[in-house]
Amino acid sequence: MGRRREEALSGERAERRLTSIAGGRAAGADAARVRELRPRQDEDEAAPEQGRLWHVVLSVAGPVTPLAELRAGLERLAHDHSFFLTARYAADHAEVRYWEEARDLHDAAAIALRLWGEHKASANLPPWEIVGLEVVDRATYHQRVAEGFGDPPPQLGAVHPFPG
Known part of the structure; x- marks a missing residue:
């Protein structure tokens, strides 16, 4: 202090x-x-940093985008991102769920906040803005699922429209 x-x-x-x-x-x-x-x-302290897994839910929104184009972009993102779990989408918003390995919550959140922008060109994603972010540690995620809160583990790599 x-x-x-x-x-x-x-x-x-x-x-x-x-x-x-x-x-x-x-x-x-x-x-x-x-x-x-x-x-x-110091060479005495050369122990490697230990990463932790963080469950990330990134919500994005923006102007209406053709669904086929949006789905193709999300599928490319799923292919590019190694810990991708699932994505849900509608014409004007989407939600991406994945695991991130990082030293702490601050690093995991910072990486998550860069994800959409860094993959916008390579995955041909729409120019949407991030409107929501949730980052929880692995234990919290599993506790929520066990208690019936949150979604059950999704089909890996699934990209599908929001129900409705």
């Missing part, structure tokens, strides 16, 4: 640096950037 107070009084601002876990999805230039952002460790 003392350090934060000193920073606040001196006008300095502490910045949170996002990093991926070792062996995560970062590759090439991204991996070099992650290593650059990661704090230096």
Whole structure:
């Protein structure tokens, strides 16, 4: 608490640096950037960071898009994203559920918030905005399913319209 107070009084601002876990999805230039952002460790402390699995539900919405085009884009996203679970869609909104491996909730949420934008061109997704995000740890997700809340585990990689 003392350090934060000193920073606040001196006008300095502490910045949170996002990093991926070792062996995560970062590759090439991204991996070099992650290593650059990661704090230096003494060789005695060289234990690799342990990632955790986080269940992510990303909700997006925007202008009406032809359903066939939207479905094709979501299927390409499912093919590109290694931990993709399922997607539901309608002409003006969609929901994507998947697992993310990250060090902590902050990193998992930051990665999730970049997902749609980073895959917009490669998967030919509509120019929608993120309107909702839920990130929970693995234990919480399984507890919710066991208690009857939330959806049961979906058919992996399924892309289907919202019921209705």
